[in-house]
Structure formats: structure tokens, C-alpha cells
Amino acid sequence: MAKETGRKLIAQNKKARHDYHILDTYECGLVLTGTEVKSLRQGRASLADGFVQIDGGEAWLHNVHVPEYAQGTWTNHSARRKRKLLLHREEIDKLEAKSQETGHTIVPLALYFTNGRAKVEIALAKGKKEYDKRQTLREKQDRREADRAMSAVRRKQRA
Structure with a gap:
């Protein structure tokens, strides 16, 4: 084995x-x-x-x-x-x-x-601290939204 x-x-x-x-x-x-x-x-x-x-x-x-x-x-x-x-x-x-x-x-x-x-x-x-946790979540959500917007623009450019 x-x-x-x-x-x-x-x-x-x-x-x-x-x-x-x-x-x-x-x-x-x-x-x-x-x-x-x-x-x-x-x-x-x-x-x-x-x-x-x-x-x-x-x-x-x-x-x-x-x-x-x-x-x-x-x-x-x-x-x-x-x-x-x-x-x-x-x-x-x-x-x-x-x-x-x-x-x-x-x-x-x-x-x-x-x-x-x-x-x-x-x-x-x-x-x-609690405000640090909220800040981290906000940054993560902002990053995700930016990635979605970028991929939508790329999709439109390909089409």
C-alpha cells in the first residue's frame, strides 16, 4: 500500500x-x-x-x-x-x-x-472587539461586491 x-x-x-x-x-x-x-x-x-x-x-x-x-x-x-x-x-x-x-x-x-x-x-x-468584527465583515462584503462587478463587466466585454 x-x-x-x-x-x-x-x-x-x-x-x-x-x-x-x-x-x-x-x-x-x-x-x-x-x-x-x-x-x-x-x-x-x-x-x-x-x-x-x-x-x-x-x-x-x-x-x-x-x-x-x-x-x-x-x-x-x-x-x-x-x-x-x-x-x-x-x-x-x-x-x-x-x-x-x-x-x-x-x-x-x-x-x-x-x-x-x-x-x-x-x-x-x-x-x-465587536466593532472590529463588524469592520471585517464589511470589508469582506465590499470585496465580494467589487469582484461581482468586475466579473459582470468582463462578461459584457466578451459578449
């Missing part, structure tokens, strides 16, 4: 990009059990309430929901257990220092497989 290559997305946290200003991103590995990997390979996970906490010099991923594996037995994992993240010491120290500043947190952005290994993309983020 050939080993899979490339990046296969499992779950994405779109709400994180809406609620936070993303300052810096990191790719890190996950310590998983066998049934967790099998459940992830079926494309089932949720990052909605997830966050990262640095505890005792180690990074831990909390509140990420990986449902129990359907064919699992008594060895099945619990769905919301905390999972250890695999990062370099310098990265952990940097994240710990930055996350202790007021308003900063570490959130998961995406969960995926790269060359057969489960990875999570985490971000150092700063919470947005």
Missing part, C-alpha cells in the same frame, strides 16, 4: 479567524491513540471550542472534539480529552510568554494529515 502524500484537511476553525486577530501560526504534531487516528481518518472532528494551554513546559490541546471510533471496543478514547502537542522548546517558551500578555490566547485553526501524520495548525491570537 502506497503512503499518502500531500495535505488532507479534516477540520477547520473558521470562527477563530472571525473572533481573533491572528498574529503568528505554528504547525505541530499531536499525540493520539489508535482509535483517535481512525476516527480522524473518517474525517470527523470539531475545533469549535478548542484552545491551547501551556502547562509544565508542555503544550496541551483542550476541548477539541474527536468522536469515538464506531468500531472501537473498550479501548476507545474519550471524545474531549486533552491532547499533547509536539512543538520545539523554543516555540513553547515563545508561545507561553506571548499568551500571558493581556488579551492573547492560542487557538487551533486547522486539523489535517500531512504525509500520513496528524498535524494541527495553531495560532497566537488577540481577541477582536
Whole structure:
């Protein structure tokens, strides 16, 4: 059996990009059990309430929901257990220092497989205020309307 290559997305946290200003991103590995990997390979996970906490010099991923594996037995994992993240010491120290500043947190952005290994993309983020969220939505809507207008002009030119 050939080993899979490339990046296969499992779950994405779109709400994180809406609620936070993303300052810096990191790719890190996950310590998983066998049934967790099998459940992830079926494309089932949720990052909605997830966050990262640095505890005792180690990074831990909390509140990420990986449902129990359907064919699992008594060895099945619990769905919301905390999972250890695999990062370099310098990265952990940097994240710990930055996350202790007021308003900063570490959130998961995406969960995926790269060359057969489960990875999570985490971000150092700063919470947005309500008016920042409205401003971001307005900019996104303006960009969409401008793109529509440009494509309409192009269509008329072709015809």
C-alpha cells in the first residue's frame, strides 16, 4: 500500500479567524491513540471550542472534539480529552510568554494529515472587539461586491 502524500484537511476553525486577530501560526504534531487516528481518518472532528494551554513546559490541546471510533471496543478514547502537542522548546517558551500578555490566547485553526501524520495548525491570537468584527465583515462584503462587478463587466466585454 502506497503512503499518502500531500495535505488532507479534516477540520477547520473558521470562527477563530472571525473572533481573533491572528498574529503568528505554528504547525505541530499531536499525540493520539489508535482509535483517535481512525476516527480522524473518517474525517470527523470539531475545533469549535478548542484552545491551547501551556502547562509544565508542555503544550496541551483542550476541548477539541474527536468522536469515538464506531468500531472501537473498550479501548476507545474519550471524545474531549486533552491532547499533547509536539512543538520545539523554543516555540513553547515563545508561545507561553506571548499568551500571558493581556488579551492573547492560542487557538487551533486547522486539523489535517500531512504525509500520513496528524498535524494541527495553531495560532497566537488577540481577541477582536465587536466593532472590529463588524469592520471585517464589511470589508469582506465590499470585496465580494467589487469582484461581482468586475466579473459582470468582463462578461459584457466578451459578449
